[in-house]
Amino acid sequence: MARGGGNRQVRYVRRPVGRLEESSFAIEDAPMPSPAEGEVLVRTLFLSVDPYMRRQMLGTKGYAVPLREGDVMQGRGIAEVVESRHPARRVGEVVFGEIGWRLYAALPGEALRPVDRSVRPLSLHLGLLGAPGLTAWVGLTDHGRPQPGETVVVSAAAGAVGSLVGQIARLRGCRAIGIAGGAEKCAHVVRDLGFDACLDHRAEGLEEALRHAAPGGVQVYFDNVGGAVLDAVLPNLAMGARIALCGMIAHYNATGPIAFRHLQSLLDNCVTLAGFRIGFVAPERRAAAAAELLDWFRAGRLRWRETVSDGLETAPAALVGLFDGANIGKRIVRVAPAGG
Ligand SMILES: NC(=O)c1ccc[n+]([C@@H]2O[C@H](COP(=O)([O-])OP(=O)(O)OC[C@H]3O[C@@H](n4cnc5c(N)ncnc54)[C@H](OP(=O)(O)O)[C@@H]3O)[C@@H](O)[C@H]2O)c1
DSSP states (O other): OBOSSOEEEEEEOSOOSSSOOGGGEEEEEEOOBOOOTTEEEEEEEEEEOOTHHHHHTTOOTTSSSOOOTTSBOOOEEEEEEEEEOSTTOOTTOEEEEEOOSBSEEEEEGGGOEEOOTTSSSGGGGGTTTSHHHHHHHHIIIIIIOOOTTOEEEEESTTBHHHHHHHHHHHHTTOEEEEEESSHHHHHHHHHTTOOSEEEETTSSOHHHHHHHHOTTOEEEEEESOOHHHHHHHGGGEEEEEEEEEOOOHHHHTOSSOOOOSOTHHHHHTTOEEEEOOGGGSOHHHHHHHHHHHHHHHHTTOSOOOEEEEESGGGHHHHHHHHTTTOOSBEEEEEOSOOOO
């Protein structure tokens, strides 16, 4: 049910062909929803902006819930309960869930998980302690299986997942090499995040540059990108290397197949390649990841950065920007100020 105005939302209106553009979205006023029995009314505080959203726009099953044209844009967020008709949800609670791109939403109480309000900023629940953080920890620990002294390479190294992968690799006694777009990001990765080296994938000769940076070969490759970056890493893999295949963002806007020249390296070097999705990881592993990440962060052993824009209206550009490399660290939209 709805009651009067005061709400605002972003609707997904046009399926992109190739590069995602802001014209795929419309921003509009909307009625204020009224919670039914078992529901709560929430006010959105923060929205998470993530690469997988582009894949939802393919309209096919296989990766997250597909979006249909006309839908309110889906997306995870942090919100405050302002009215409750659910026995377990209290007014003033801060919750995590599939909030959607809107100022207010009426949602089933059991679909929302209360979060620890003492963790500040609250957006950490979408990044360091959300899907990106858990993905970095689980992917590296369980699929990369790094041993002290080994060389770990990670792509999109200045981003949410990648920035953590290299730092965790260092904490586990490995040598961490990042791959990122441009000199500024590479400087950040080495200077601020403490990686041993960072290579610019926008410059010529990535394959050769990696050969120089890792003369003994790469034991672990954590891939966030696929495409030409993966192809440049393949001939640099060491015997027995592991690839944690986390994401393939270079493919998400593509209109046709992307070819690989060096796949034979997987055979020649007895490489283990494991794709994984954080949504399918056992709750115990996710809990172990969150606990260790928070410990490291509170002890000052992990650096975490966010690119934050203010206002619901900034969400479409924020998402488009992920594919241009416009973000450093986790991309967040601050929709409303969080109270005490
Ligand atoms: N498996 C899972 O469960 C799971 C969970 C979360 C995320 N992921 C995946 O992990 C990856 C990183 O996600 P994130 O949230 O941490 O995003 P992010 O790295 O913070 O942002 C995306 C970055 O990707 C890079 N990029 C974009 N297009 C590229 C291209 N064509 N070639 C090379 N690099 C490109 C850009 O960095 P540069 O400026 O450095 O190029 C951009 O900043 C994504 O592929 C995502 O789908 C997977």
